[in-house]
Amino acid sequence: MENSRCENCIIRQFNSLRAMSREELKKVSDSKTTKKLKKGDPLFEEGEKLNGVFCVRNGVSKLSKLSANGKDQIVKLATKGEVIGQRSVIAEESANLSAIAVSDMEVCFIPKESINTTLQSNPNFTLEVLRHMAHDLKEADDVIVNMSQKTVKQRVAEAFIYLKNNFGLDEDGFLALTLSREDISNVVGTATESAIRIISEFKKKGLIHTSGKKIGIKNEKKLQELVNGF
Amino acid sequence: MENSRCENCIIRQFNSLRAMSREELKKVSDSKTTKKLKKGDPLFEEGEKLNGVFCVRNGVSKLSKLSANGKDQIVKLATKGEVIGQRSVIAEESANLSAIAVSDMEVCFIPKESINTTLQSNPNFTLEVLRHMAHDLKEADDVIVNMSQKTVKQRVAEAFIYLKNNFGLDEDGFLALTLSREDISNVVGTATESAIRIISEFKKKGLIHTSGKKIGIKNEKKLQELVNGF
DNA sequence: TCCAGAAGATGACAAATATCATAGTCAGGG
Protein backbone atom coordinates (compact mmCIF):
# COMPACT_ATOMS: atom_id res chain seq x y z
CA MET A 1 0.00 0.00 0.00
CA GLU A 2 2.06 2.93 -1.20
CA ASN A 3 -0.67 5.21 0.05
CA SER A 4 0.06 4.28 3.63
CA ARG A 5 3.61 5.67 3.54
CA CYS A 6 3.87 8.83 5.62
CA GLU A 7 6.11 10.32 2.94
CA ASN A 8 3.15 10.36 0.59
CA CYS A 9 0.45 11.18 3.08
CA ILE A 10 -1.25 14.47 2.32
CA ILE A 11 -2.46 14.78 5.89
CA ARG A 12 1.10 15.47 6.90
CA GLN A 13 0.97 18.84 5.19
CA PHE A 14 -1.42 20.05 7.85
CA ASN A 15 0.56 19.17 10.93
CA SER A 16 4.00 19.33 12.46
CA LEU A 17 5.16 16.18 10.71
CA ARG A 18 5.91 18.29 7.66
CA ALA A 19 9.02 19.55 9.44
CA MET A 20 10.49 16.06 9.55
CA SER A 21 13.34 15.08 7.30
CA ARG A 22 12.96 12.31 4.76
CA GLU A 23 14.82 9.84 6.96
CA GLU A 24 12.87 10.74 10.07
CA LEU A 25 9.66 10.34 8.17
CA LYS A 26 10.77 6.94 6.95
CA LYS A 27 11.33 5.79 10.51
CA VAL A 28 7.94 7.05 11.57
CA SER A 29 6.34 5.33 8.63
CA ASP A 30 8.00 2.03 9.47
CA SER A 31 6.95 2.13 13.10
CA LYS A 32 3.44 3.44 12.71
CA THR A 33 0.28 1.36 12.68
CA THR A 34 -3.03 2.25 11.12
CA LYS A 35 -6.26 1.86 13.01
CA LYS A 36 -9.91 2.13 12.14
CA LEU A 37 -12.39 3.25 14.76
CA LYS A 38 -16.15 3.31 14.79
CA LYS A 39 -18.21 6.15 16.15
CA GLY A 40 -18.07 5.88 19.91
CA ASP A 41 -14.81 3.95 20.09
CA PRO A 42 -12.18 5.40 22.41
CA LEU A 43 -8.67 6.23 21.22
CA PHE A 44 -7.62 6.50 24.84
CA GLU A 45 -9.07 7.41 28.21
CA GLU A 46 -8.21 10.04 30.76
CA GLY A 47 -5.40 8.86 33.02
CA GLU A 48 -4.05 6.34 30.54
CA LYS A 49 -0.35 6.36 29.69
CA LEU A 50 0.15 7.02 26.01
CA ASN A 51 2.84 5.16 24.11
CA GLY A 52 2.56 7.46 21.18
CA VAL A 53 0.44 9.94 19.32
CA PHE A 54 -2.44 9.60 16.90
CA CYS A 55 -2.48 11.30 13.54
CA VAL A 56 -6.03 11.68 12.26
CA ARG A 57 -6.49 10.64 8.63
CA ASN A 58 -10.25 10.77 8.65
CA GLY A 59 -13.16 11.43 10.96
CA VAL A 60 -13.45 13.43 14.15
CA SER A 61 -12.58 12.77 17.77
CA LYS A 62 -13.78 14.59 20.86
CA LEU A 63 -11.26 15.34 23.58
CA SER A 64 -13.09 15.52 26.85
CA LYS A 65 -12.62 15.46 30.57
CA LEU A 66 -14.93 14.01 33.16
CA SER A 67 -15.86 16.48 35.88
CA ALA A 68 -16.67 15.70 39.49
CA ASN A 69 -20.43 15.95 38.87
CA GLY A 70 -20.23 13.17 36.31
CA LYS A 71 -20.50 15.31 33.21
CA ASP A 72 -18.04 15.33 30.36
CA GLN A 73 -16.64 18.62 29.18
CA ILE A 74 -15.51 18.54 25.57
CA VAL A 75 -12.38 20.65 25.32
CA LYS A 76 -11.55 20.18 21.67
CA LEU A 77 -12.71 18.44 18.51
CA ALA A 78 -9.85 17.06 16.47
CA THR A 79 -10.18 16.27 12.80
CA LYS A 80 -8.25 15.29 9.69
CA GLY A 81 -4.63 16.40 9.88
CA GLU A 82 -4.51 16.93 13.61
CA VAL A 83 -2.25 15.07 15.97
CA ILE A 84 -3.78 13.85 19.23
CA GLY A 85 -1.89 13.02 22.39
CA GLN A 86 1.14 15.22 21.74
CA ARG A 87 0.77 17.09 24.98
CA SER A 88 0.88 13.98 27.14
CA VAL A 89 3.81 12.46 25.27
CA ILE A 90 5.82 15.67 25.46
CA ALA A 91 5.10 16.33 29.11
CA GLU A 92 5.63 12.64 29.87
CA GLU A 93 2.38 12.58 31.78
CA SER A 94 -0.65 10.37 31.50
CA ALA A 95 -3.45 11.72 29.37
CA ASN A 96 -5.47 14.48 30.97
CA LEU A 97 -8.28 14.02 28.48
CA SER A 98 -10.21 11.15 26.94
CA ALA A 99 -10.34 10.87 23.15
CA ILE A 100 -13.44 9.28 21.66
CA ALA A 101 -14.48 9.03 18.02
CA VAL A 102 -17.61 11.05 17.22
CA SER A 103 -17.64 9.69 13.70
CA ASP A 104 -15.97 6.71 12.07
CA MET A 105 -12.25 7.37 12.01
CA GLU A 106 -9.02 6.29 10.47
CA VAL A 107 -5.92 7.15 12.45
CA CYS A 108 -2.23 6.37 12.42
CA PHE A 109 -0.59 5.51 15.70
CA ILE A 110 2.99 6.74 15.93
CA PRO A 111 5.08 5.31 18.81
CA LYS A 112 6.50 7.97 21.05
CA GLU A 113 10.08 6.92 20.42
CA SER A 114 9.96 8.21 16.86
CA ILE A 115 8.55 11.47 18.15
CA ASN A 116 10.95 11.88 21.03
CA THR A 117 14.13 11.24 19.09
CA THR A 118 13.09 13.72 16.45
CA LEU A 119 12.19 16.27 19.10
CA GLN A 120 15.68 16.01 20.49
CA SER A 121 17.52 16.25 17.20
CA ASN A 122 15.47 18.34 14.80
CA PRO A 123 14.91 21.88 16.10
CA ASN A 124 12.66 22.69 13.16
CA PHE A 125 10.32 19.92 14.10
CA THR A 126 10.33 20.89 17.76
CA LEU A 127 9.69 24.49 16.85
CA GLU A 128 6.83 23.44 14.60
CA VAL A 129 5.25 21.42 17.40
CA LEU A 130 5.81 24.36 19.72
CA ARG A 131 4.01 26.70 17.35
CA HIS A 132 1.08 24.33 17.18
CA MET A 133 0.89 24.13 20.91
CA ALA A 134 1.12 27.90 21.22
CA HIS A 135 -1.89 28.07 18.96
CA ASP A 136 -3.78 25.49 21.00
CA LEU A 137 -2.99 27.43 24.15
CA LYS A 138 -4.40 30.61 22.70
CA GLU A 139 -7.55 28.80 21.71
CA ALA A 140 -7.83 27.36 25.19
CA ASP A 141 -7.54 30.85 26.67
CA ASP A 142 -10.32 32.02 24.40
CA VAL A 143 -12.50 29.13 25.51
CA ILE A 144 -11.92 30.05 29.14
CA VAL A 145 -13.10 33.58 28.50
CA ASN A 146 -16.12 32.38 26.55
CA MET A 147 -17.07 29.91 29.24
CA SER A 148 -16.99 32.46 32.00
CA GLN A 149 -18.27 35.55 30.25
CA LYS A 150 -20.80 34.42 27.70
CA THR A 151 -24.29 33.11 28.27
CA VAL A 152 -25.25 29.59 27.33
CA LYS A 153 -27.25 30.95 24.44
CA GLN A 154 -24.22 32.77 23.07
CA ARG A 155 -22.06 29.71 23.47
CA VAL A 156 -24.52 27.50 21.62
CA ALA A 157 -24.68 30.01 18.76
CA GLU A 158 -20.91 30.17 18.71
CA ALA A 159 -20.66 26.39 18.66
CA PHE A 160 -22.78 26.19 15.51
CA ILE A 161 -20.66 28.77 13.75
CA TYR A 162 -17.55 26.95 14.88
CA LEU A 163 -18.89 23.66 13.55
CA LYS A 164 -19.65 25.25 10.22
CA ASN A 165 -16.25 26.90 9.89
CA ASN A 166 -14.26 23.87 10.96
CA PHE A 167 -16.18 20.94 9.55
CA GLY A 168 -18.22 22.52 6.81
CA LEU A 169 -21.58 21.57 5.40
CA ASP A 170 -22.91 18.37 3.85
CA GLU A 171 -24.56 18.17 0.43
CA ASP A 172 -27.89 19.32 1.89
CA GLY A 173 -26.45 22.34 3.65
CA PHE A 174 -26.53 20.84 7.14
CA LEU A 175 -23.52 20.97 9.44
CA ALA A 176 -21.29 18.16 8.22
CA LEU A 177 -20.40 17.10 11.74
CA THR A 178 -23.50 15.82 13.47
CA LEU A 179 -23.26 15.78 17.22
CA SER A 180 -25.81 14.40 19.62
CA ARG A 181 -27.61 16.97 21.74
CA GLU A 182 -25.64 15.66 24.66
CA ASP A 183 -22.33 16.24 22.90
CA ILE A 184 -23.44 19.74 22.00
CA SER A 185 -24.23 20.43 25.63
CA ASN A 186 -20.85 19.02 26.60
CA VAL A 187 -19.08 21.32 24.18
CA VAL A 188 -21.00 24.29 25.46
CA GLY A 189 -20.78 23.30 29.10
CA THR A 190 -24.43 23.17 30.03
CA ALA A 191 -27.23 20.73 30.83
CA THR A 192 -28.52 18.71 27.90
CA GLU A 193 -32.06 20.03 28.45
CA SER A 194 -30.80 23.60 28.32
CA ALA A 195 -29.04 22.98 25.03
CA ILE A 196 -32.16 21.36 23.58
CA ARG A 197 -34.30 24.25 24.74
CA ILE A 198 -32.01 26.76 23.10
CA ILE A 199 -31.98 24.76 19.88
CA SER A 200 -35.78 24.87 19.90
CA GLU A 201 -35.70 28.60 20.49
CA PHE A 202 -33.24 29.16 17.63
CA LYS A 203 -35.53 27.11 15.41
CA LYS A 204 -38.54 29.21 16.34
CA LYS A 205 -36.60 32.39 15.67
CA GLY A 206 -35.57 31.12 12.25
CA LEU A 207 -31.84 31.08 13.03
CA ILE A 208 -31.47 27.37 12.32
CA HIS A 209 -33.49 24.45 11.06
CA THR A 210 -33.15 20.78 11.87
CA SER A 211 -33.81 17.38 10.44
CA GLY A 212 -33.40 14.66 13.02
CA LYS A 213 -30.07 15.33 14.65
CA LYS A 214 -28.85 17.36 11.74
CA ILE A 215 -28.67 21.09 12.14
CA GLY A 216 -28.64 23.67 9.38
CA ILE A 217 -27.77 27.33 9.79
CA LYS A 218 -30.42 29.60 8.32
CA ASN A 219 -29.32 33.03 9.47
CA GLU A 220 -25.63 33.11 10.23
CA LYS A 221 -25.55 36.88 10.54
CA LYS A 222 -28.10 36.95 13.35
CA LEU A 223 -26.40 34.00 15.00
CA GLN A 224 -23.13 35.92 14.94
CA GLU A 225 -24.79 39.04 16.31
CA LEU A 226 -26.13 36.98 19.14
CA VAL A 227 -22.61 35.75 19.91
CA ASN A 228 -21.34 39.32 19.98
CA GLY A 229 -24.12 40.36 22.33
CA PHE A 230 -26.50 41.95 19.79
CA MET B 1 25.92 44.85 39.19
CA GLU B 2 27.03 41.25 39.06
CA ASN B 3 23.67 40.25 40.40
CA SER B 4 21.94 41.36 37.24
CA ARG B 5 23.80 38.87 35.02
CA CYS B 6 21.45 36.15 33.80
CA GLU B 7 24.21 33.60 34.34
CA ASN B 8 23.98 34.20 38.07
CA CYS B 9 20.24 34.71 38.32
CA ILE B 10 18.59 32.10 40.51
CA ILE B 11 15.23 32.75 38.87
CA ARG B 12 16.55 31.05 35.77
CA GLN B 13 16.51 27.70 37.57
CA PHE B 14 12.74 27.79 37.51
CA ASN B 15 12.16 28.37 33.83
CA SER B 16 13.24 27.29 30.39
CA LEU B 17 16.26 29.58 30.37
CA ARG B 18 18.14 26.92 32.31
CA ALA B 19 18.45 24.97 29.08
CA MET B 20 20.50 27.73 27.47
CA SER B 21 24.21 27.37 26.93
CA ARG B 22 26.68 29.70 28.60
CA GLU B 23 27.15 31.71 25.43
CA GLU B 24 23.46 31.97 24.71
CA LEU B 25 22.88 33.15 28.22
CA LYS B 26 25.57 35.75 27.82
CA LYS B 27 23.85 37.16 24.76
CA VAL B 28 20.53 37.27 26.56
CA SER B 29 22.14 38.97 29.48
CA ASP B 30 23.72 41.62 27.27
CA SER B 31 20.52 42.40 25.46
CA LYS B 32 18.11 42.32 28.36
CA THR B 33 16.84 45.31 30.29
CA THR B 34 15.49 45.35 33.83
CA LYS B 35 12.27 47.08 34.67
CA LYS B 36 10.46 47.94 37.86
CA LEU B 37 6.70 48.10 37.89
CA LYS B 38 4.26 49.30 40.49
CA LYS B 39 1.04 47.56 41.34
CA GLY B 40 -1.39 48.35 38.56
CA ASP B 41 1.25 49.06 35.89
CA PRO B 42 0.81 47.16 32.63
CA LEU B 43 3.59 45.02 31.15
CA PHE B 44 1.65 44.94 27.91
CA GLU B 45 -1.90 45.10 26.67
CA GLU B 46 -4.01 42.72 24.61
CA GLY B 47 -3.41 43.24 20.91
CA GLU B 48 0.04 44.75 21.38
CA LYS B 49 2.97 43.35 19.42
CA LEU B 50 5.60 42.03 21.76
CA ASN B 51 9.25 42.58 20.99
CA GLY B 52 10.33 40.10 23.58
CA VAL B 53 9.42 38.22 26.71
CA PHE B 54 9.39 39.15 30.35
CA CYS B 55 11.11 37.09 33.00
CA VAL B 56 9.60 37.74 36.42
CA ARG B 57 12.17 38.32 39.15
CA ASN B 58 9.72 39.47 41.78
CA GLY B 59 6.06 40.17 42.26
CA VAL B 60 2.99 38.88 40.48
CA SER B 61 1.26 39.74 37.23
CA LYS B 62 -2.25 38.92 36.14
CA LEU B 63 -2.80 37.79 32.56
CA SER B 64 -6.28 38.72 31.54
CA LYS B 65 -8.52 39.15 28.57
CA LEU B 66 -11.29 41.65 28.12
CA SER B 67 -14.60 40.08 27.19
CA ALA B 68 -17.34 41.58 25.06
CA ASN B 69 -19.37 42.55 28.12
CA GLY B 70 -16.55 44.69 29.42
CA LYS B 71 -15.31 42.36 32.13
CA ASP B 72 -11.78 41.09 32.45
CA GLN B 73 -11.22 37.40 32.77
CA ILE B 74 -7.98 36.55 34.53
CA VAL B 75 -6.54 33.49 32.83
CA LYS B 76 -3.33 33.09 34.79
CA LEU B 77 -1.30 34.64 37.60
CA ALA B 78 2.42 34.65 36.84
CA THR B 79 5.01 34.95 39.56
CA LYS B 80 8.73 34.75 40.28
CA GLY B 81 10.52 32.54 37.80
CA GLU B 82 7.85 32.56 35.15
CA VAL B 83 8.28 33.87 31.65
CA ILE B 84 5.48 36.00 30.23
CA GLY B 85 4.77 36.60 26.58
CA GLN B 86 6.40 33.43 25.25
CA ARG B 87 3.29 32.31 23.47
CA SER B 88 2.91 35.47 21.43
CA VAL B 89 6.58 35.63 20.50
CA ILE B 90 6.65 32.00 19.43
CA ALA B 91 3.44 32.16 17.44
CA GLU B 92 4.50 35.53 16.02
CA GLU B 93 1.14 36.96 16.92
CA SER B 94 0.17 39.99 18.91
CA ALA B 95 -0.59 39.37 22.55
CA ASN B 96 -3.94 37.70 23.20
CA LEU B 97 -3.84 38.72 26.85
CA SER B 98 -3.00 41.81 28.86
CA ALA B 99 -0.39 41.56 31.60
CA ILE B 100 -0.78 43.87 34.58
CA ALA B 101 1.14 43.90 37.84
CA VAL B 102 -0.97 42.97 40.85
CA SER B 103 1.91 43.71 43.18
CA ASP B 104 5.11 45.69 42.76
CA MET B 105 7.29 43.80 40.31
CA GLU B 106 10.78 43.49 39.02
CA VAL B 107 11.08 41.94 35.57
CA CYS B 108 13.72 41.44 32.91
CA PHE B 109 12.78 42.17 29.35
CA ILE B 110 14.47 39.85 26.87
CA PRO B 111 14.28 40.89 23.19
CA LYS B 112 12.73 38.28 20.99
CA GLU B 113 15.81 37.96 18.78
CA SER B 114 17.75 36.27 21.56
CA ILE B 115 14.86 33.90 22.11
CA ASN B 116 14.26 33.14 18.46
CA THR B 117 17.84 32.39 17.54
CA THR B 118 18.16 30.06 20.47
CA LEU B 119 14.87 28.38 19.58
CA GLN B 120 16.24 27.63 16.15
CA SER B 121 19.58 26.33 17.21
CA ASN B 122 19.25 24.72 20.63
CA PRO B 123 16.80 21.81 20.60
CA ASN B 124 17.12 21.38 24.35
CA PHE B 125 15.92 24.89 24.93
CA THR B 126 13.07 24.51 22.46
CA LEU B 127 12.08 21.25 24.08
CA GLU B 128 12.16 22.85 27.50
CA VAL B 129 9.91 25.66 26.33
CA LEU B 130 7.66 23.09 24.72
CA ARG B 131 7.36 21.16 27.97
CA HIS B 132 6.41 24.31 29.81
CA MET B 133 3.79 25.13 27.26
CA ALA B 134 2.44 21.59 27.41
CA HIS B 135 2.03 22.11 31.12
CA ASP B 136 0.28 25.45 30.64
CA LEU B 137 -2.06 23.84 28.14
CA LYS B 138 -3.03 21.15 30.60
CA GLU B 139 -3.73 23.76 33.23
CA ALA B 140 -5.83 25.71 30.75
CA ASP B 141 -7.85 22.57 30.00
CA ASP B 142 -8.47 22.12 33.70
CA VAL B 143 -9.62 25.70 34.01
CA ILE B 144 -12.08 25.19 31.16
CA VAL B 145 -13.60 22.21 32.94
CA ASN B 146 -13.78 24.08 36.24
CA MET B 147 -15.39 27.08 34.63
CA SER B 148 -18.09 25.10 32.98
CA GLN B 149 -18.78 22.41 35.54
CA LYS B 150 -18.27 23.95 38.94
CA THR B 151 -20.45 26.44 40.74
CA VAL B 152 -19.20 29.91 41.57
CA LYS B 153 -18.96 28.88 45.20
CA GLN B 154 -16.72 25.95 44.33
CA ARG B 155 -14.55 28.11 42.12
CA VAL B 156 -14.08 30.72 44.83
CA ALA B 157 -13.10 28.03 47.31
CA GLU B 158 -10.70 26.57 44.79
CA ALA B 159 -9.20 29.99 44.11
CA PHE B 160 -8.31 30.42 47.78
CA ILE B 161 -6.64 27.02 47.91
CA TYR B 162 -4.81 27.84 44.71
CA LEU B 163 -3.60 31.14 46.12
CA LYS B 164 -2.35 29.40 49.23
CA ASN B 165 -0.52 26.67 47.33
CA ASN B 166 1.06 28.98 44.78
CA PHE B 167 1.84 32.13 46.70
CA GLY B 168 1.89 30.94 50.28
CA LEU B 169 1.03 32.76 53.47
CA ASP B 170 2.37 35.92 55.04
CA GLU B 171 3.75 36.14 58.59
CA ASP B 172 0.22 36.44 60.02
CA GLY B 173 -1.12 33.42 58.16
CA PHE B 174 -3.05 35.37 55.58
CA LEU B 175 -2.76 34.59 51.88
CA ALA B 176 0.46 36.25 50.80
CA LEU B 177 -1.02 37.47 47.54
CA THR B 178 -3.75 39.96 48.28
CA LEU B 179 -6.17 40.49 45.44
CA SER B 180 -8.98 43.00 45.30
CA ARG B 181 -12.49 41.57 45.40
CA GLU B 182 -12.79 42.55 41.79
CA ASP B 183 -9.65 40.61 40.84
CA ILE B 184 -10.95 37.61 42.73
CA SER B 185 -14.21 37.79 40.81
CA ASN B 186 -12.24 38.08 37.58
CA VAL B 187 -10.24 34.99 38.39
CA VAL B 188 -13.37 33.07 39.24
CA GLY B 189 -15.40 34.46 36.37
CA THR B 190 -18.31 35.96 38.23
CA ALA B 191 -19.80 39.31 39.24
CA THR B 192 -17.90 41.20 41.92
CA GLU B 193 -20.97 41.27 44.18
CA SER B 194 -21.33 37.51 43.89
CA ALA B 195 -17.72 37.00 44.92
CA ILE B 196 -18.16 39.35 47.88
CA ARG B 197 -21.33 37.57 48.95
CA ILE B 198 -19.61 34.19 48.86
CA ILE B 199 -16.67 35.54 50.84
CA SER B 200 -19.14 36.76 53.47
CA GLU B 201 -20.80 33.37 53.51
CA PHE B 202 -17.47 31.57 53.91
CA LYS B 203 -16.68 33.91 56.79
CA LYS B 204 -19.99 33.13 58.51
CA LYS B 205 -19.38 29.43 58.07
CA GLY B 206 -15.93 29.75 59.59
CA LEU B 207 -14.08 28.61 56.48
CA ILE B 208 -12.05 31.80 56.22
CA HIS B 209 -11.45 35.02 58.09
CA THR B 210 -10.51 38.43 56.78
CA SER B 211 -8.75 41.59 57.78
CA GLY B 212 -9.32 44.35 55.27
CA LYS B 213 -8.59 42.83 51.90
CA LYS B 214 -6.52 40.10 53.41
CA ILE B 215 -7.95 36.63 53.52
CA GLY B 216 -6.94 33.81 55.83
CA ILE B 217 -7.95 30.19 55.44
CA LYS B 218 -9.41 28.79 58.65
CA ASN B 219 -10.70 25.41 57.54
CA GLU B 220 -8.90 24.18 54.47
CA LYS B 221 -10.37 20.70 54.73
CA LYS B 222 -13.95 21.92 54.50
CA LEU B 223 -12.99 24.33 51.75
CA GLN B 224 -11.53 21.43 49.79
CA GLU B 225 -14.60 19.31 50.42
CA LEU B 226 -16.71 22.11 49.04
CA VAL B 227 -14.56 22.16 45.88
CA ASN B 228 -15.03 18.43 45.45
CA GLY B 229 -18.79 18.76 45.86
CA PHE B 230 -19.15 17.68 49.53
C1' DT C 1 -6.02 65.65 59.12
C1' DC C 2 -9.65 65.57 56.38
C1' DC C 3 -12.00 64.73 52.18
C1' DA C 4 -13.14 62.48 47.82
C1' DG C 5 -13.27 58.69 45.33
C1' DA C 6 -12.59 53.96 45.24
C1' DA C 7 -13.52 49.57 47.13
C1' DG C 8 -16.30 46.64 50.01
C1' DA C 9 -20.77 45.04 51.76
C1' DT C 10 -25.64 43.92 51.62
C1' DG C 11 -30.60 43.87 50.31
C1' DA C 12 -34.15 43.38 46.81
C1' DC C 13 -35.18 41.78 42.71
C1' DA C 14 -34.66 39.88 37.93
C1' DA C 15 -32.74 36.77 34.80
C1' DA C 16 -30.42 32.66 33.59
C1' DT C 17 -29.79 27.98 34.22
C1' DA C 18 -30.35 23.40 36.34
C1' DT C 19 -33.24 19.73 37.82
C1' DC C 20 -37.05 16.65 37.82
C1' DA C 21 -40.84 14.68 35.58
C1' DT C 22 -42.99 13.02 31.67
C1' DA C 23 -44.00 12.17 27.01
C1' DG C 24 -42.89 11.65 22.21
C1' DT C 25 -39.62 9.89 18.63
C1' DC C 26 -36.18 7.37 16.48
C1' DA C 27 -33.00 3.53 15.18
C1' DG C 28 -31.30 -0.95 15.28
C1' DG C 29 -31.40 -5.91 16.61
C1' DG C 30 -34.20 -10.00 17.22
Place this chain on the structure above:
DNA sequence: CCCTGACTATGATATTTGTCATCTTCTGGA
Protein backbone atom coordinates in the same frame (compact mmCIF):
# COMPACT_ATOMS: atom_id res chain seq x y z
C1' DC D 1 -41.75 -5.56 11.32
C1' DC D 2 -41.98 -4.50 15.77
C1' DC D 3 -40.12 -3.71 20.25
C1' DT D 4 -36.91 -1.68 23.39
C1' DG D 5 -33.76 1.39 24.99
C1' DA D 6 -31.68 5.59 23.99
C1' DC D 7 -32.27 10.11 22.44
C1' DT D 8 -35.11 14.29 21.90
C1' DA D 9 -38.48 17.49 23.54
C1' DT D 10 -41.05 20.34 26.76
C1' DG D 11 -43.36 21.84 31.07
C1' DA D 12 -43.01 22.98 35.97
C1' DT D 13 -40.21 24.28 39.39
C1' DA D 14 -36.02 25.17 42.20
C1' DT D 15 -31.58 27.08 42.43
C1' DT D 16 -27.97 29.88 41.13
C1' DT D 17 -26.22 33.97 39.58
C1' DG D 18 -26.42 38.75 37.93
C1' DT D 19 -28.00 43.55 38.31
C1' DC D 20 -29.23 47.71 40.47
C1' DA D 21 -29.47 50.52 44.39
C1' DT D 22 -27.71 52.01 48.65
C1' DC D 23 -24.74 52.26 52.42
C1' DT D 24 -20.37 51.75 54.73
C1' DT D 25 -15.51 51.51 55.02
C1' DC D 26 -11.13 52.16 53.55
C1' DT D 27 -7.18 54.84 51.53
C1' DG D 28 -4.26 58.07 49.43
C1' DG D 29 -3.24 62.50 48.46
C1' DA D 30 -4.14 68.04 49.05
